[in-house]
Amino acid sequence: MPLIRIKSLPFSQQEVPIPQVLNSLSRAVSAATDIDPHHIMLTWDYIPAGHYVHGGKAVHQQPINTHPILIDLIAPNFNTEQQIASMLELIASTLIEQVPVAKNNIFINFTPAYSDGVYDSGQVVEWDE
Template sequence: MPLIRIKSLPFAQEARVTETVTTLSQAVSDAAKIPLHHIMITWEYLPAGHFAHHGKVVDCQPEATHPLLVDLIAPNFNTEAQIAAMLELIAHTIAEQVPVEKNNIFINFTPAYSDGVYDEGHVVEWDL
C-alpha cells in the first residue's frame, strides 16, 4: 500500500503512460521507503466526451484544463507532512512524464485504516 489511481482523457499526442506508472512507482518507493511490491498504480482513460470541466467537454486530454484525476489511498498512520510530500511527489512526477501541467492535476487523499484493508490473502493490521 499505497494505491494510486489515475484517470485522464486519452492523449492526442504520445504519452508514456507505461513509463509514467513505472517511474512513479519507483519514486514513491524511494521517497516513502516502501518496497515496490506494496505499491499499486493504475491509469484509466475516460471515454472521449465523458469529462466536463468549466462546463466544457473535450475528447482529448488538454495540458491546462480538465485536470488529471488522481486518488491516493494510503495508510492513516502517515503524518500530514508525509501526505503532503506524497501529493507533491505524485504531481511532480506525473507532470514530468506526460504532457499535463503540474497545476492541472487534482489529487485526493483517502486514508486506509488498520483492519480495513484486505491484501495478500488476509485483513491487514498496521504494525506500528
C-alpha cells in the same frame, strides 16, 4: 500500500507511454517513502472522449490546462500530514516531467486506509499506529 489511481482523457499531443510513466512513479514513491515496490499499486484509466465535463465543457482529448488529471491516493492513516503532503507533491512533480499537462492541472485526493479496513495478500491487514 499505497494505491494510486489515475484518470485522464486520452492524450493527443503525443503518445504517452503509460507503463513507463507508472513504473517511474512507482520507483519515485518507493525511493521517497522507503516502501518496497511490491506494496505500491498504480493504475491509469482513460475517461472516454466526451465523458468528462469541466467548466461546463466536454472535451475529447486531455488538455494541458483544463480538465485536470484526476488522481486518488489511498494510503494508511498512520502517515503524518507532512508525509501525505510530500506524497501528493511527489506524484504531481513526477507526472509533469512525463506527461503533457501543467502542474496546476492535476487534482489529487487523499483517502486514508485504516487498520483492519484493508484486505491484501489473502488477509485483512492490521497495523500499529
